[in-house]
Amino acid sequence: MTEPLTERGARTRERILDGAREVFEEQGFLDTRITHITRRARVAYGSFYTYFPTKESVFFELADRLFEDMHTHEPAAGAAPAERIRRANRAYYEAYRRNARMMAIVEQVASFNEEFAERRRKHRALHVERSARAFRGWQRDGIIDASLDPETVARALAAMIEHSLYLWLVHDDPGGDNEVLLDTLDALTARALGLPS
Known part of the structure; x- marks a missing residue:
C-alpha cells in the first residue's frame, strides 16, 4: 500500500500529469x-x-x-427520449471538443498497445451499456421499436456519433455548422430507434 501524498506531493503529481498531457498532445505518444x-x-x-x-x-x-x-453526464430526468438524446449528444460533443487533441492520441495508442486497447474497450462498454439500459426501458414502455437489439443499437449509434465527432473535431473536417451536425446526429439516432418524429 502506498503512503498518501502530502499536499506538495499531490501538486507535483498534478504538474506532471498536466505537463504530460500537453506534451502528448503536441508530440504524440511515440515521440x-x-x-x-x-x-x-x-x-x-x-x-x-x-x-x-x-x-x-x-x-x-x-x-x-x-x-x-x-462519458459523465446526467441524463435529463423526466425528459422525453428525443430530448434526452439531444442533451446527451450535446454533452458528448462538448466533452469531445474539450478533449479532441488528446482523443487523437488515444486513437494512436489504442492501435498498438493491447493493454490500453482493452482499457478503452471497458470504458466504451460502460457507455454502451448505459445507452442500452435506456433503450430497454423505452422498449418496455412501448416508445421505441421492440424488435431492435438494444446493445447492438447502442454500439452502432455510439460508433456513428464518436467517429463523426472524431473526424469533425480531430481532423478539422470542414463539414459546416456544428449545430447542423448535432441536429443530424439527433435525427439519425431518433430514426434508428423508431422514435416518432
Missing part, C-alpha cells in the same frame, strides 16, 4: 520522452518516478480522466 514531460512540468527527472513507473502509466491515468469526462 514523447519522460525528459520532455519533466521539463514541461518543471520537475526533476527523478521526480517523475516518484509518482509514475513509466510513460505508459501517466498516459493511462490521463486517459482514464479523459474517459470519465467524456
Whole structure:
C-alpha cells in the first residue's frame, strides 16, 4: 500500500500529469520522452518516478480522466427520449471538443498497445451499456421499436456519433455548422430507434 501524498506531493503529481498531457498532445505518444514531460512540468527527472513507473502509466491515468469526462453526464430526468438524446449528444460533443487533441492520441495508442486497447474497450462498454439500459426501458414502455437489439443499437449509434465527432473535431473536417451536425446526429439516432418524429 502506498503512503498518501502530502499536499506538495499531490501538486507535483498534478504538474506532471498536466505537463504530460500537453506534451502528448503536441508530440504524440511515440515521440514523447519522460525528459520532455519533466521539463514541461518543471520537475526533476527523478521526480517523475516518484509518482509514475513509466510513460505508459501517466498516459493511462490521463486517459482514464479523459474517459470519465467524456462519458459523465446526467441524463435529463423526466425528459422525453428525443430530448434526452439531444442533451446527451450535446454533452458528448462538448466533452469531445474539450478533449479532441488528446482523443487523437488515444486513437494512436489504442492501435498498438493491447493493454490500453482493452482499457478503452471497458470504458466504451460502460457507455454502451448505459445507452442500452435506456433503450430497454423505452422498449418496455412501448416508445421505441421492440424488435431492435438494444446493445447492438447502442454500439452502432455510439460508433456513428464518436467517429463523426472524431473526424469533425480531430481532423478539422470542414463539414459546416456544428449545430447542423448535432441536429443530424439527433435525427439519425431518433430514426434508428423508431422514435416518432
